[in-house]
Amino acid sequence: MISYISFLALFFSFYTITPTSSTSLQDDFINCLHKHTNVDFSLEQTFFTPAKNVSLFTEVLESTAQNLRFLARSMPKPVFIFNPTDESHVQASVICTKKLGVHLRVRSGGHDYEGLSYVSEIEKPFILMDLSKLRKINVNIKDNSAWVQAGATVGELYYRIAEKSKVHGFPAGLCTSLGIGGHITGGAYGSMMRKYGLGGDNVLDAKIFDANVRGGGGASFGIILAWKIKLVTVPETVTVFTVTKTLEQDVGNKILSKWQVVADKLVEELFIRVMFKVAANNGSKTVTMSYNALFLGNKGMLMKVMKKSFPKLGLTRKDCVEMSWIESIVYISGFPSQTPTNVLLQGKSPLPKINLKAKSDFVMNPIHHSGLMGMFKELLKEDSPSMIWSPYGGRMSEVPEYEIPFPHRKGVIFKILYAHNWIRDIYSYMMPYVSSNPRQSYVNYRDLDLGQNTKNTESDFRKAQVWGAKIKSKVDPENFFRHEQSIPRLPVQG
Ligand SMILES: Cc1cc2nc3c(=O)[nH]c(=O)nc-3n(C[C@H](O)[C@H](O)[C@H](O)COP(=O)(O)OP(=O)(O)OC[C@H]3O[C@@H](n4cnc5c(N)ncnc54)[C@H](O)[C@@H]3O)c2cc1C
Numbered sequence: 001m002i003s004y005i006s007f008l009a010l011f012f013s014f015y016t017i018t019p020t021s022s023t024s025l026q027d028d029f030i031n032c033l034h035k036h037t038n039v040d041f042s043l044e045q046t047f048f049t050p051a052k053n054v055s056l057f058t059e060v061l062e063s064t065a066q067n068l069r070f071l072a073r074s075m076p077k078p079v080f081i082f083n084p085t086d087e088s089h090v091q092a093s094v095i096c097t098k099k100l101g102v103h104l105r106v107r108s109g110g111h112d113y114e115g116l117s118y119v120s121e122i123e124k125p126f127i128l129m130d131l132s133k134l135r136k137i138n139v140n141i142k143d144n145s146a147w148v149q150a151g152a153t154v155g156e157l158y159y160r161i162a163e164k165s166k167v168h169g170f171p172a173g174l175c176t177s178l179g180i181g182g183h184i185t186g187g188a189y190g191s192m193m194r195k196y197g198l199g200g201d202n203v204l205d206a207k208i209f210d211a212n213v214r215g216g217g218g219a220s221f222g223i224i225l226a227w228k229i230k231l232v233t234v235p236e237t238v239t240v241f242t243v244t245k246t247l248e249q250d251v252g253n254k255i256l257s258k259w260q261v262v263a264d265k266l267v268e269e270l271f272i273r274v275m276f277k278v279a280a281n282n283g284s285k286t287v288t289m290s291y292n293a294l295f296l297g298n299k300g301m302l303m304k305v306m307k308k309s310f311p312k313l314g315l316t317r318k319d320c321v322e323m324s325w326i327e328s329i330v331y332i333s334g335f336p337s338q339t340p341t342n343v344l345l346q347g348k349s350p351l352p353k354i355n356l357k358a359k360s361d362f363v364m365n366p367i368h369h370s371g372l373m374g375m376f377k378e379l380l381k382e383d384s385p386s387m388i389w390s391p392y393g394g395r396m397s398e399v400p401e402y403e404i405p406f407p408h409r410k411g412v413i414f415k416i417l418y419a420h421n422w423i424r425d426i427y428s429y430m431m432p433y434v435s436s437n438p439r440q441s442y443v444n445y446r447d448l449d450l451g452q453n454t455k456n457t458e459s460d461f462r463k464a465q466v467w468g469a470k471i472k473s474k475v476d477p478e479n480f481f482r483h484e485q486s487i488p489r490l491p492v493q494g
Helices: 023-038 054-063 089-100 153-164 178-183 251-261 299-309 323-333 342-344 369-380 421-431 458-477
Strands: 103-107 126-130 137-140 145-149 202-208 224-232 238-246 270-281 284-297 322-323 357-362 386-390 412-421
Touching: 023 089, 089 103, 089 224, 089 251, 089 412, 089 421, 103 251, 126 386, 145 153, 145 369, 153 284, 153 342, 178 224, 178 323, 238 299, 238 323, 251 270, 251 284, 251 369, 270 369, 284 299, 323 342, 357 421, 386 458, 412 421
Parallel strands: 103 126
Antiparallel strands: 137 145, 145 224, 202 224, 238 284, 238 322, 270 284, 270 386, 357 412, 386 412
């Protein structure tokens, strides 16, 4: 049962001060904050403005921002950045931005694919509230739960759980630098989704500035201060593998075709995703497909499952590595082997920052051989495209689509993530092979094209938005929490 800290004060009407400059805006904001919080804050450590120290401002702005596209000079910048150090500062900030009539962006881990947590291309001026100093994690093994503040990363959460127990875990994202605040609001899938569902499915409670919602995407309904999550059981020993095949090795796409048939039907303990890349091949190019997996059990059990359900991959005992669950987190996120698990406390990703556009699709029927051949052609047109197929089924198909605002459940075989500049071509090529009416996408893979140049009709789009708009109209009737793709209010009747 979700309980709420509902600060009705947000919805009182306030007088508006019109600031004259960015310095006076910050001064007005600070004065207002003092009036609305009893917990003191150090200006030096919590406020960052280009006027005062441009290099420090840039360092803080860039610290967790993941997409280099939105750090370009030409991109609009916040007037200042505020790093609250107490939850009461967050509440006070909302009251004060409202009073001052300035737009607010909220950032937890900074992974938004369209940079919406640190850039506003539609509203000026805007300020950035960065929650990275609110990252406490309190794990309670006795009652199988943890409270996690929004600014913590999933990697830190996993580490803190494993520190207390070898047989507990949490089913959220594979990339260890994701912020808990933004990530869980949109669903949060990872390598245990087939066994336990999404991070969002395993939420017990939340501290939130007014919204009764998880799953529908962040920054439309309110601000998450912390999630209370349900821990899940993991075995002391898990097994991982990565088996890579080139196009030439997978003659007739036999392995990939079989994967499409079995991926969502394998035992729930097994998650095998496929990561596509383009690589050099004797003076020309080929596509590589890496079958990257986590099995919640030991090598012997995994070999039995694979022999029965997916022998085509040709997995051998040598390919399999047994380890603890927390070590598997480090492995799957892409850190070099033998990296100590306490790397997770640094809140960083092993991969370089991205500089790309992402899109997603859901596949309900296996893509046949000729469809795959056309898809490979599209991939080979580019130098370094990236595409990942993540299997569904298991727990994902048991949770009803209306349980939380994450409808991609029964019937989905796998989800596609496309990432790079070529994606608009391949996205259009893939249309006949993916979900339709409406063509579905993962809200956490933010894509501002949606609702604009997709082939969905306007009525599809409106239908999909209606439930959200009803909630929006109830919990945020003034549309304070808004961004380029936030959920709209219902039109006023009359
Ligand atoms: C490299 C990379 C890997 C990824 N891997 C996965 C994965 O394995 N699984 C998966 O499910 N997704 C994955 N994602 C997508 C990810 O879940 C989303 O980008 C998610 O929104 C990130 O949360 P964040 O806090 O890091 O992002 P932010 O950029 O901080 O926030 C994202 C959105 O949520 C809003 N928001 C942030 N904090 C709050 C808050 N406290 N309250 C309300 N709204 C808030 C922001 O304003 C913004 O609109 C990945 C993304 C990237 C870039």
